[in-house]
Amino acid sequence: MWTRGVRASIGALLAGAASQAGAAFDCTDPFGNRYLSARPIADGGVQCVPVVPPVRAAKPLTSQDVAGILGLSDAALADEVQRRGGSMLLLPPSGVSISVGVPPADRITAYDPIIAAVARSFGTDVNLLRAIVHVESRFNPNAVSPKGAIGLMQVMPATAQRMGLADAERNLFEPEANLRTGTRYLRLLLNMFEGQPELAVAAYNAGEGAVMKYGREIPPYPETQAYVQNVMAIYRSLGR
Numbered sequence: 001m002w003t004r005g006v007r008a009s010i011g012a013l014l015a016g017a018a019s020q021a022g023a024a025f026d027c028t029d030p031f032g033n034r035y036l037s038a039r040p041i042a043d044g045g046v047q048c049v050p051v052v053p054p055v056r057a058a059k060p061l062t063s064q065d066v067a068g069i070l071g072l073s074d075a076a077l078a079d080e081v082q083r084r085g086g087s088m089l090l091l092p093p094s095g096v097s098i099s100v101g102v103p104p105a106d107r108i109t110a111y112d113p114i115i116a117a118v119a120r121s122f123g124t125d126v127n128l129l130r131a132i133v134h135v136e137s138r139f140n141p142n143a144v145s146p147k148g149a150i151g152l153m154q155v156m157p158a159t160a161q162r163m164g165l166a167d168a169e170r171n172l173f174e175p176e177a178n179l180r181t182g183t184r185y186l187r188l189l190l191n192m193f194e195g196q197p198e199l200a201v202a203a204y205n206a207g208e209g210a211v212m213k214y215g216r217e218i219p220p221y222p223e224t225q226a227y228v229q230n231v232m233a234i235y236r237s238l239g240r
Contacts, residue, residue: 028052034157107139111152111175118179122187129183131234132204135227141175151175153182201231 021037028047115133119126136154137143150172151154160168163184171177186200192208193199193216202218203211210219218228 001131082236108134111139111179114176114179116230118176118183122183124183124187124190125197125235127238128201128231128235129186130238131231132182132186132201133179134234135230141178142173151182153178155182158187179219196226197235198232204230216239 005141111133112130115129116126118124119129133139133152136149137152139152141152143152143154144150145154145225147156150169152175155168155172155178157168157172160172160181163173163181165177165181168181172181185202189200189203189208190197193211198218199211199216202224205222206219206221210224211217214220218225225238
């Protein structure tokens with residue numbers, strides 16, 4: 001639970017970062033993903049409210065600021081996040097992660113050729129892969145979660161190493177390496193759960209151990225259940 005002082009201090013950082021990015025609106029899409037935008041977005045069912053107050057940051061955010069906001073202990077990762085401008089912040093009252101700035105509209109299709117190629121190479125449904133990327137990073141290759149998950153498929157460095165990716169904390173920022181690593185893990189989960197996408201998606205979010213613990217069912221974690229619902233809703237819409 002955030003204390004009032006912590007909320008205020010993080011809120012100030014959020015407002016400052018929003019100002020640096022030219023952001024003046026907090027926007028939520030139909031799937032519950034939240035963005036900071038320089039202007040309200042009028043299409044796609046997105047709802048926006050003004051950021052209050054839109055103040056100027058006292059100084060640019062440093063890698064140390066980013067590390068503190070994200071709770072990162074790895075200075076090298078913090079430097080990489082800062083260099084690429086892919087940091088994500090916590091909106092204090094709800095704890096929902098948001099990215100500074102809205103990705104361009106064409107970002108949603110920019111990675112289609114790579115996603116299609118990777119899906120073919122692992123025998124994975126391309127629409128399921130696209131749905132996971134949409135929910136995980138909103139197609140932002142530089143996204144970093146508060147827990148340290150990186151890139152398009154929000155792969156944890158430890159998972160990437162398990163999947164055989166060297167120098168994971170750097171290479172996960174590369175779209176193709178990230179997609180191949182995340183899809184390799186997804187393929188493993190699909191095999192483990194007999195091709196059932198809901199269980200594979202739940203395991204992608206909560207870990208295969210959690211799904212096994214609850215008798216090969218979606219774990220009763222609110223975050224995981226919402227995640228599965230969001231991914232599957234997008235997956236089904238893409239298949240129409």
